[in-house]
Amino acid sequence: MAILIDPPRAEAHGRRWSHLVSDTDLDELHAFARGCGIPARGFEGDHYDVPEERYGAVVAAGAEPVPARDLLRRLVASGLRMQKRRGDKGVARVRGVHLPDGLVVDVDLIASARDADPERVFAALVLVHDAAGDLAVVRSVWRDEWGAPGGGREPGESVRENAVREVEEETGLVLDGPALQPVGYERFRPVEGRGPWSDGHDLLQLFEVHLATTRPALTSAHDDTSDRRWVTRDELERLCGTTFWWPLVERVLSPPAW
Template sequence: MAILIDPPLFEAHGRRWSHLVSDTDLEELHAFARGCGLPARGFEGDHYDVPEERYAAVVAAGARPTDVRTLLRALVASGLRLPKRRGDTGVARVPDVHLPDGTVADIDLVRSGREVEPRRTFAAMAFVRDAAGDHVVVHSVRRDQWGPPGGWREAGESVRENAVRELREETGLVVAPETLVPVGYERFRVTATGPLWRPGQDLLQLYAVDLPTVRPAFGERLDGVDGCRWVSWAELEALCAGEFYWPILAAVLGPDPAGW
């Protein structure tokens, strides 16, 4: 097992950066980063970004210097690489998630201000925030859990229409499709297929929407949802922090988000 770091050659935000990876295990990588005092926000799904001024200290702590190509080959060979489009930000890979229909998948959580390919998108979810900064959660009967409103896409509807319909059906709140802001996506790497899984569709689109009023009243909702609440950030964390999607929800909605 080894922790690898490449030279600080990549320029962003007025600084130069290195990439820090493990060739075996993400937990090993996280433990090493904590020991070096690297902030959690520096993790991008499969590596930590390390500013040039920290490079020498990280090498002194035990990271093995290597060139960019060798580091990338080691990351790919480890199976830990999280592919993403240029400009997207990897948040986490959550392994072995069991879905209600029996589907099992490793799920990549990726931040992005761009929508993903509609032909690959099977569902959408909306992170809804009111004018006071509170959040909407609904309780799914089928999953027996609280979370943001969302669900499977129906035939003939666009991905945005999918998100708007699910929000209306689960909360009674109505928003215009153009108010939805793309903030990321979930990519499902399926290892066991359940009866509801759609071959060729592996993406769930994530949107955010800010409402202009404080805690607007909920309307009628479908039978699949038996609870709907406005909650504070602390309440949202208490309800959802154990769910697989929590890392990206926290990255988007948390106390110090990068912005929608």
């Protein structure tokens, strides 16, 4: 087992950065990062970004300096590399998620300001903000938990049409499809059983939208949700902070910054 770090050569935000990885285990990587005082917001799905000024301290703490090419090779060989498009940000890899119908999946949570590949999207959710910054949530009967409104895509629908229809069915709110801003996606990888992602439809698109009114009335025309309400950011975390998808929503609501 080894913790690896490459030279601080990647440039972003007016600084140079290194990448810190494990060639064996993400838990080992998280523990090492905590020991070095590297904040959790520096994690990018399969590595931590480390600013140049911390490089020496991280090496002194036991990270093995390697060329960037070797770091990438060993990360790929470990099976821990998170595949994503350039510019997308890996947030977390959640293993062994048990779904209500008995399926078990691993889920990659990825922040992105670009639409996911529509050919792969099987569902969409929307973070709906009102004019005061509160958020609409619904309680899913199937999942027996609170979350953003949304659901599965029907044949012939675009991803935005899917999102608009589901939000209206679950909350009564009528959204403007072009106003929906992509903020990330979840990639499902089956471990046990088969789901809609088994045939290449493996992405759940997450959108965000801001309304011009404060706490408009919420209604529902379907029985797939049992309740709905407006909540503050802190109330949202209390309701949803233990769900497997929370790290992605948290990243969207509180973007990382060194």
